[in-house]
Amino acid sequence: MFQFTLFGQCADMEPIMALAAKYGLYVIEDNAQAIGADYKMRDGSVKKAGTIGHIGTTSFFPSKNLGCYGDGGALTTNDDELAQKIRIIANHGQRKKYYHEVLGVNSRLDSLQAAILNVKLNYLDDYCAARQQVAAYYDKAFEHLPNVITPAREANSTHVFHQYTLKVPANMRAGMIEYLAEKGIPTMIYYPVPLYKQEAFKQYWQPGAVLPVTEMLCDSVISLPIHTEMDESLLGYISRSVTTFFSH
Numbered sequence: 087m088f089q090f091t092l093f094g095q096c097a098d099m100e101p102i103m104a105l106a107a108k109y110g111l112y113v114i115e116d117n118a119q120a121i122g123a124d125y126k127m128r129d130g131s132v133k134k135a136g137t138i139g140h141i142g143t144t145s146f147f148p149s150k151n152l153g154c155y156g157d158g159g160a161l162t163t164n165d166d167e168l169a170q171k172i173r174i175i176a177n178h179g180q181r182k183k184y185y186h187e188v189l190g191v192n193s194r195l196d197s198l199q200a201a202i203l204n205v206k207l208n209y210l211d212d213y214c215a216a217r218q219q220v221a222a223y224y225d226k227a228f229e230h231l232p233n234v235i236t237p238a239r240e241a242n243s244t245h246v247f248h249q250y251t252l253k254v255p256a257n258m259r260a261g262m263i264e265y266l267a268e269k270g271i272p273t274m275i276y277y278p279v280p281l282y283k284q285e286a287f288k289q290y291w292q293p294g295a296v297l298p299v300t301e302m303l304c305d306s307v308i309s310l311p312i313h314t315e316m317d318e319s320l321l322g323y324i325s326r327s328v329t330t331f332f333s334h
């Protein structure tokens with residue numbers, strides 16, 4: 087099973103783990119957007135995103151919450167046997183140099199990126215807090231806009247806001263993007279094409295199949311700028327521009 091933690095909150099992992107246990111499945115927890123988030127277990131204990139599945143995966147792409155200066159990523163696990171297998175696969179299938187046990191890939195983390203991440207890892211909580219402050223600012227700025235739905239917070243997870251994603255009426259979104267672009271404010275749609283319509287999954291397409299909630303979200307989501315270095319004047323400018331768009 088593969089579980090995404092999209093935009094910055096954990097998926098509800100406990101039922102997923104229970105289902106996996108029932109059917110003897112491994113769970114891979116994609117933690118690329120939620121690194122640093124806390125998941126509240128039913129018994130009141132707290133676990134970090136990416137540590138609940140059998141394997142956690144994350145991306146250190148520069149725009150991620152914990153980004154390096156190029157491409158990078160990591161897998162995490164508490165299972166020594168799995169850890170060993172993963173290390174071998176990531177290093178051309180070798181445990182011992184030039185002895186290839188299995189078909190592997192070159193997925194070693196570059197030393198330069200590792201050195202950068204070693205420092206930045208100490209600041210992950212600060213990065214999360216900075217993003218949460220941006221989100222709180224936007225929440226407040228948009229709370230009275232009738233056409234704008236701000237991001238929901240799940241009860242069992244904190245939110246580290248890899249993205250700050252609004253829902254707006256589908257027929258207003260293109261105009262909003264254009265209006266903000268004219269003001270120099272970039273926006274993004276995550277994601278324009280749902281997984282079930284990707285060409286790469288064509289062999290699984292079912293004729294006529296439509297996922298209405300997915301379609302509705304693809305047509306109405308819009309992500310605003312969010313990062314760790316946004317000051318009040320920038321946030322004010324973006325918020326005022328969004329508010330003006332919806333007020334005329």
Ligand SMILES: Cc1ncc(COP(=O)(O)O)c(C=O)c1O
Pocket residue numbers: 090091092116117118119144145146147157158159
């Ligand atoms: C949820 C999620 N999973 C996986 C990836 C892939 O990360 P990478 O490009 O570093 O392999 C991304 C990056 O955009 C992501 O957002």
